[in-house]
Amino acid sequence: MSELRTTIGAVLKQKAGEVWSTRPDASVYEAIVLMAEKGVGALLVMDNGALVGIISERDYARKVILQERSSKETAVAEIMTSPVISVSLQHTVGDCMRMVTDHRIRHLPVVHGGAVVGMISIGDLVNCVISEQEERIRHLEAYISQ
Template sequence: MSELATKITTVLKRKKRGIWSVAPTTSVYHCMEMMAEKEIGALLVMQEDQLVGVISERDYARKVILQGRSSKDTEVSEIMAAPPLCVSPEHTIGDCMITMTRSRIRHLPVLENEKVVGIVSIGDLVNWIISEQEETIRHLEAYICGM
């Protein structure tokens, strides 16, 4: 099976990172601190149990820094991407890469029955493809050397 046909649920099972979120009223400054601490590039924005948006480092750069706003005085709800584009665990890596490329985004929340079950980044998808290709190469080398 092609790496691009792999379902996102498989990628999520291998991922070790948790799901990090903030409320819409959280300051952008706090979000940037949290992203730096967790070494991530985006946070989900949750209103109770409902996903309402995504805030990324790119949002901060373009909607706070470049507009001369204060990150301590700006709430997430003012700059988050909403409504967020989402995928289901049944979408494939290929589906997600197409969505990310066309929409010019780097993070996709994964929802199942309207509940967040994960988030994938373009880096997660590229890393998956690379590791699968390396495994295929190892198998082919073993097959060729075993002849």
């Protein structure tokens, strides 16, 4: 089966945008403000260039709001998800779809040579699946109309 074999490297090449991050000692409030400003649902947590965690809107809702904690007094390190599940440029869209489903996560940092080179969201994966299906339909229609 050839579907969902697009590599994450190929997905990243077509994806515009930067990878946004915060520090473990930043307040959750600062992290949420940055997410809102950048229109993203998660931030990588970086400490001296090393990926140490990820913080998402889901973490905020479950670990701050529902526990009645103060977002201005809670450090990112206290609620971030760690260790982080990450992928390489060689992983396929199919691999990543299985990971986000199995681990019930929405964001996957992409690591190459020990450095973060991008971030893939479930939305990126779904868009790739749709594109692959549209391409397959075009090929089938061209084959049928011959």
